[in-house]
Amino acid sequence: MRQHSNGSSKGKALLERQSTRLLPGIRSDQLVVRFHACVRASEILLGIFSSDPRGNFRAARTEPSRRTGLESCSFSGFDESGSDNDDACMSNRRLLQCWRLWLVGALCIGSALMAQPGGGPGEGWREPFEARTIPKDDTEKRILSVIEEVGKTQRRGTMIVPEQDGRILRLLAESIGAKHVVELGTSVGYSGLWFCLALERTDGRLTTFEIDEGRATRARENFKRAGVAERVTIVLGDAHETVRQVKDPIDLVFLDADKEGYLDYLRKLLPFVRPGGLIVAHNITPGMADPKYIQAITTDPNLETIFLNLHASGISVSMKKR
Numbered sequence: 001m002r003q004h005s006n007g008s009s010k011g012k013a014l015l016e017r018q019s020t021r022l023l024p025g026i027r028s029d030q031l032v033v034r035f036h037a038c039v040r041a042s043e044i045l046l047g048i049f050s051s052d053p054r055g056n057f058r059a060a061r062t063e064p065s066r067r068t069g070l071e072s073c074s075f076s077g078f079d080e081s082g083s084d085n086d087d088a089c090m091s092n093r094r095l096l097q098c099w100r101l102w103l104v105g106a107l108c109i110g111s112a113l114m115a116q117p118g119g120g121p122g123e124g125w126r127e128p129f130e131a132r133t134i135p136k137d138d139t140e141k142r143i144l145s146v147i148e149e150v151g152k153t154q155r156r157g158t159m160i161v162p163e164q165d166g167r168i169l170r171l172l173a174e175s176i177g178a179k180h181v182v183e184l185g186t187s188v189g190y191s192g193l194w195f196c197l198a199l200e201r202t203d204g205r206l207t208t209f210e211i212d213e214g215r216a217t218r219a220r221e222n223f224k225r226a227g228v229a230e231r232v233t234i235v236l237g238d239a240h241e242t243v244r245q246v247k248d249p250i251d252l253v254f255l256d257a258d259k260e261g262y263l264d265y266l267r268k269l270l271p272f273v274r275p276g277g278l279i280v281a282h283n284i285t286p287g288m289a290d291p292k293y294i295q296a297i298t299t300d301p302n303l304e305t306i307f308l309n310l311h312a313s314g315i316s317v318s319m320k321k322r
């Protein structure tokens with residue numbers, strides 16, 4: 001038993017080495033699966049070309065003259081008893097078997113090679129890719145530590161965005177060099193802290209609107225602990241009214257307050273968004289998103305809209321064209 005398993009593991013290792021050398025990117029087990037598939041496929045093909053209706057293998061039969069060249073043979077079936085003692089026929093049968101092996105081999109190598117472009121070094125990877133923000137310096141470390149703590153301890157009942165969405169917000173803001181971000185729906189400041197990661201780099205500021213006093217107070221504390229309070233203005237009250245206070249150009253608007261209010265916020269703030277600026281909206285999923293808002297951002301020729309993360313929380317990103 002031991003010998004057998006040693007032998008098979010040695011064989012497997014050899015196959016692994018050979019397959020890596022010959023067909024990089026294809027593991028030996030995948031090669032074996034493909035090989036078996038090819039053998040079956042070629043058997044079926046050969047079966048079609050060389051079987052009688054009952055599936056019996058047909059061989060080349062010689063002419064009565066006993067000449068042995070293939071050109072003197074024709075394909076025909078065995079007789080009922082299966083007996084065929086003709087020497088030439090036997091040799092032709094061997095020849096046909098050789099052709100059969102050759103064809104199987106050719107099909108196998110061909111299919112393995114043809115499968116290469118579809119595959120890649122990561123073929124067989126089943127887990128979703130994951131990435132997290134790696135702090136670059138003490139400023140990032142400080143903000144990220146508060147983000148992590150708020151995410152862990154204040155998520156409950158505060159409706160804050162998932163971590164990956166926070167990362168998207170930071171990335172969008174920083175990549176457009178945002179100097180002024182306007183947020184509708186502060187909650188406890190979680191998404192605001194992600195924006196602050198970007199604003200620290202761009203030397204920008206955040207104006208954020210919240211109707212709930214308790215949440216606004218917690219947000220103020222969180223911004224303070226993260227050392228970004230100077231960059232943030234929290235406006236307390238119903239944002240449908242208070243948003244009129246915005247008079248400065250905006251680089252990025254983030255809509256995350258009352259979902260049915262998105263269209264009103266868009267109408268009121270779009271004139272202040274600079275060309276090339278972004279309007280980002282959260283919870284853009286069927287059932288959550290207001291169809292009127294979707295209609296507005298997908299039919300306005302002045303906007304270029306894409307949807308991200310539709311399988312999760314759903315984010316729309318609309319750019320105000322230049």
Ligand SMILES: C[S@@+](CC[C@H](N)C(=O)[O-])C[C@H]1O[C@@H](n2cnc3c(N)ncnc32)[C@H](O)[C@@H]1O
Nearest residue numbers: 159160161185187190191210211239256257258
């Ligand atoms: C989904 S939470 C915001 C989460 C936050 N953006 C984050 O990820 O950290 C929505 C917030 O919008 C606030 N809100 C709802 N209606 C509002 C309104 N009319 N004006 C201002 N804030 C409002 C709610 O009180 C709530 O805190």
